[in-house]
Amino acid sequence: MAFVDQKIRTLFTRFDIDANGKIEVDDFNAWSAKLAQIGGLNAERSAALAQSLLGVWNVYFLPADTNNDGSVELPELVAHMRAFVSDASKRASIEATLPLIFDAIDTNADGGIAAEEFAQYFTSLGVNDAAFARSVFEAMDANHDGSLSRDEFADFGKDFFLGTDANAASRHFFGPLVA
Numbered sequence: 001m002a003f004v005d006q007k008i009r010t011l012f013t014r015f016d017i018d019a020n021g022k023i024e025v026d027d028f029n030a031w032s033a034k035l036a037q038i039g040g041l042n043a044e045r046s047a048a049l050a051q052s053l054l055g056v057w058n059v060y061f062l063p064a065d066t067n068n069d070g071s072v073e074l075p076e077l078v079a080h081m082r083a084f085v086s087d088a089s090k091r092a093s094i095e096a097t098l099p100l101i102f103d104a105i106d107t108n109a110d111g112g113i114a115a116e117e118f119a120q121y122f123t124s125l126g127v128n129d130a131a132f133a134r135s136v137f138e139a140m141d142a143n144h145d146g147s148l149s150r151d152e153f154a155d156f157g158k159d160f161f162l163g164t165d166a167n168a169a170s171r172h173f174f175g176p177l178v179a
Helices: 002-015 025-039 043-064 074-086 088-105 115-124 130-140 150-162
Strands: none
Touching: 002 025, 002 074, 025 043, 025 088, 025 115, 043 074, 043 088, 074 088, 074 150, 088 115, 088 150, 115 130, 130 150
């Protein structure tokens, strides 16, 4: 379970935008603002982005808040993720978040994620290594057309959440794994 725990810690670290040891709706609002600024989004696209990320919070993270304090701490997320990974009926919730994240990253709303948009996504999560972002993008781009489709993105994301191969490129879906 060490690999799964490392992926969960990585996910937690990336989404705890204010680094206060909890994931809260404010982290998603901050992430949205950061993505909007990096992507140069207009007010309409910024509002749509905020809605998409609020959906990720509501669908995926808020249900992990078992003590109902409005935040998710690492132990709650670990328990939540383990339950989802081991229960096929709950995997649909994981899969439901991936289109929301896709829409958030697709800052120009053209139905695909370009390498630049993907690099902006990594930057918004505090991963500021353009070469690393490019290598992950290329690993995700299964048909090598220079754009990530919704399916390519979802397949890579599902493998991050559900995969057990510690060498799979999908382990970097949210950037380099944290220790």
